[in-house]
Amino acid sequence: MPDSFHLDAVPIRLERCGKTFAGGARALEPLDLSIRGGETIVFLGPSGCGKTTTLRILAGLESPDPGGRVLFGEEDVTALPIERRNVGMVFQSYALFPNMTVAENVAYGLKVRKLARADRARRVEEMLELMHLGGFAGRRIDQLSGGQRQRVALARALVVRPRVLLLDEPLTALDAKLRDSLRLEIDRLLRGLGITAVYVTHDQGEAMALGDRIVVMAKGRVAQVGTPREIYYQPADGFVADFIGTMNRLNGTVRDGALSVGRATLPWTGADGAVDLLVRPEDLALAGEADGHLGGRIAAAVFLGDRTRLVVEPADGPPLTVDAAGRSELGRGDRVWLRVDPARLLAVP
């Protein structure tokens, strides 16, 4: 990546940023968040959780309720409209000018900023190269595929060297294969540029792949902020656990420092009584009857090529998802035993 592309990595702070729409309920509870310079933060959550509202507050398209502040570095930008914040934005819907060429679309922001024609041409050319759009400068937008359009949108957002790049579901409109390849390209771009980026999605795979940290949101609140590994391995609550990946639930009983789950008795710290436990499919293993902890019957088996995903119904408790590696011949109706990795059990608060 050429040096000229390395952008100033500005840290961002949201202070008590809430949002109540006129006549509506509160869309966003007051939120505090510090984003490091150069960091990619992903807002993840189901529809209506407030992630787009947060992004729009960052962009200057929406103001927070009184008392909320947005800081770029040391600068308080709360009262600045979008055109004075120097942010780049990419939307699900591309929002390109359909009748202009690729080069004209990318040049747009530079023209608005009154850059000299020669500088403009040079910057546009560099940016098109960076986005592998070199051969497309003269094409009209309606002559491009969805993936190419989104690359133009990225080029247009970045060519002005914004302080922050904001992306709102940029891959959602694309088909699965294209989504994967453009996701890798966005990853390469964000790392290479070192820009501070905020990315909104409802897709946990995208969030895990792109985020240095993920902000999981539910109903206008932050449920958890953490690295993809923290979110996956130490979900803060049942909502996060179920929203990210597949999570199994087990019923356990604690008595005198020992936890009983099925036939297993494991050392455990915690109060006596019933306890709800979480465990990922990869932390449950198929075992023989002699060393298995939980017995059950296979209710469904889905062949996935590299593994077979099984749904096992234990004698008591909810069904469990577990993966059989390799060329498993297990199928519906078979009886199996499972072993629990005690170090991987999480008690749900």
Ligand code: ATP
């Ligand atoms: P989606 O993925 O569906 O866009 P989201 O998580 O981005 O969801 P927001 O768009 O931030 O959610 O919306 C949060 C809440 O605020 C929703 O209940 C929504 O209906 C409401 N809302 C958003 N914009 C407005 C508005 N301009 N006026 C009134 N209510 C709004």
